[in-house]
Amino acid sequence: MDIKIKVNGTLICESVSPDLLLLDFLRKHGCYSVKRGCETANCGLCTVLLDGTPVLSCSVLCARADGHEVYTLEGLQEEASGFVGFIADQGADQCGFCNPGFVMNTIALLRENPDPSDDEIRAYLAGNLCRCSGYEGQLRGIRNYLDYINRKKQGKE
Structure with missing residues (x-):
């Protein structure tokens, strides 16, 4: 599926698999402050701002961020x-x-x-x-x- 996500102010358009986690998408694009920790949405290491709201990127499908803005610590x-x-x-x-x-x-x-x-x-x-x-x-x-x-x-x- 094709998505468009604004990451740290830069629009990224890409074809991704429907089960790709936002955490993996962000790390693929150089956002290494987003860390894989517990993989159960309990530790907060993968926290990012999605449209200004903190979310755990290990529990958000990349497709859910389509059309939205994501900020990581890098931004x-x-x-x-x-x-x-x-x-x-x-x-x-x-x-x-x-x-x-x-x-x-x-x-x-x-x-x-x-x-x-x-x-x-x-x-x-x-x-x-x-x-x-x-x-x-x-x-x-x-x-x-x-x-x-x-x-x-x-x-x-």
Whole structure:
């Protein structure tokens, strides 16, 4: 079947098999931040933004993305660069394997809610498994980033 998907701002037109997963399509097109983890839609490593909404690309058929826009971390580096250092400062990126999923969900969260509570942050990050850090470092990093942004807005930075 023929599909057209806009990936990180670039339109890709291709013939694909009906059972091709979005994850495999994206990796074929150089989006290596999209990782294969559990293959059961439980770990969040394959999170991408489909029309701005975080989805697990391991559970979305490529055909379902036909005519839509997909963003991976490769296409959102500039937006992500604002807060990833804050997460790293908390030691929350120990092995780094889960980072792309966390970053994609954080981008979606901050687009939807620029001033989330800690519980709202936890809810957005709940679908990402991390074997190294215990999640509190990610929460602290995001909270520190939001505090920094608020201080900047008030002219205190």
